[in-house]
Amino acid sequence: MSRHAVIPPPGDRPSRMLRPDEAMALLIVVFLLHHLVGRPLLVGVGLASAVPLSQWIFIAAPIIGFLLGRQLPLAATLRLNAPRLRDWGATLCLGLGVVGAAGLMMAAQGALLGPFAWYQERMDHWAEALTAPTAAELPWLLLTIAVTPAVCEELLFRGVMTRGLQPWVSPLRLCVIVGVLFGLFHADPLQVVPAAVIGVIFTWLALASGSLWPCIVVHLLFNTTTLLLRFLIEAPADATPRLWELALSAGLAGVFLPLGLWLLRPHRHLSNPQFTQTGVRS
DSSP: OOTTOOOOOGGGSOSSOOOHHHHHHHHHHHHHIIIIIIHHHHHHTTOGGGTTHHHIIIIIHHHHHHHHHTTOOHHHHTTOSOOOTTHHHHHHHHHHHHHHHHHHHHHHHHHHHTTSHHHHHHHHHHHHHTOOSSGGGHHHHIIIIIIHHHHHHHIIIIIIIHHHHGGGSOHHHHHHHHHHHHHHHTOOHHHHHHHHHHHHHHHHHHHHHSOSHHHHHHHHHHHHHHHHHHHHSOOOTTOOOOHHHHHHHHHHHHHHHHHHHHHTOOOGGGGOTTOOTTOOOO
16 A cells, blocks of 8 residues: 555544445446447347447446445545536646547557558548438437447546545556556557546546546547547548648647646645545545
8 A cells, every 4th residue: 555545544434435346346347247248239139339328238327236235425426526616627628638639649559550451440440430421410429429438437437446446545546547447448459548548637637626527528528529520520541640630639738738737736635634435625
């Protein structure tokens, strides 16, 4: 256990709190249900277009069911309290910065793996899955690809995982641990590193704001931006980013990511031993 861990004194610990072993066990169960049962089952019965339903059935539902079964307060455990007004500006900045950083990471990945045929095939598959052929299909795609992951994945990682591990490790280590687990959860070699980096930022946002809602908003902004850009802007045939796209990504990441992190510079409650799983800050 780290000597920097934020552990509430015995008299300040709530009588019911999510334990680290419970959080890890829930993550493993949800991973197996979602990837080995949910998605193959929906594809097998011809509901490939409804695969995101797996996240509601095999991620969100088990989380809520477990917390209710343990008689843990949903709002406090999952950080469903409203964030402070000043944190919304930082949330918007981080959202724009994450969009830019993701664009740069994907460009770097393409430069390294572009010559390989399997990479081009994978990118073509992603492009097809993330593109709405008509404007009428765009709302459904936004609901399934943008809204669903933003809610379900944040409930699991910035809700359950950060709440279960926070009392036992330092904030920085917590961000790294949850970020890496978030990357691995995607079970795709091409997504692990970008998702892990983004996961570190999202976890810091959860800790600094004390709320899950900014994380959901940033996650939703990232997913929605990706879908809308694919719908509105015709991508080059070889999936190579154009110069203006690289410049825009660099500008967003270089300006808004540091600004958002600065606005969310460590608040007092991150190292306050009175900050417990009840969600109360002294």
